[in-house]
Amino acid sequence: MTRQLQRFTPAEVEALGRERNFLRDQSEWRCPACGEVAIRSYLRTARHASGPSVMSYTWCAACRRTAGSTGPLPPGLTISDPWRALDPQAWEEFDKNLSKFFDRLDRLWESGALPQSFDWKGR
Numbered sequence: 001m002t003r004q005l006q007r008f009t010p011a012e013v014e015a016l017g018r019e020r021n022f023l024r025d026q027s028e029w030r031c032p033a034c035g036e037v038a039i040r041s042y043l044r045t046a047r048h049a050s051g052p053s054v055m056s057y058t059w060c061a062a063c064r065r066t067a068g069s070t071g072p073l074p075p076g077l078t079i080s081d082p083w084r085a086l087d088p089q090a091w092e093e094f095d096k097n098l099s100k101f102f103d104r105l106d107r108l109w110e111s112g113a114l115p116q117s118f119d120w121k122g123r
């Protein structure tokens with residue numbers, strides 16, 4: 001059964017951003033909302049008119065809160081995207097249904113395809 005998605009509050013997003021650097025540490029993190037160590041993230045690159053960008057999706061596997069953001073791709077950062085390579089069609093489709101999208105990300109995480117690996121030469 002699909003659980004209802006909720007957004008993190010701005011204060012929770014801020015707490016996560018302060019404590020956690022997903023590019024450096026891809027382990028699951030403590031959720032500021034429910035307290036479970038179940039925060040996961042998925043990053044994907046996109047090409048916008050302004051240049052290469054990165055979209056980040058962060059969610060809690062326990063309480064199903066989510067947060068998303070888009071920003072410029074840090075110079076020198078290469079992101080592996082196991083899902084896109086494995087299943088390009090589902091990748092496009094699930095993008096339109098956030099609830100399925102996060103279910104799918106959880107399955108990828110549990111199967112070991114996520115978290116991704118990063119190659120960041122700008123560090």
Ligand SMILES: [Zn+2]
Nearest residue numbers: 031034060063
């Ligand atoms: Zn939670």
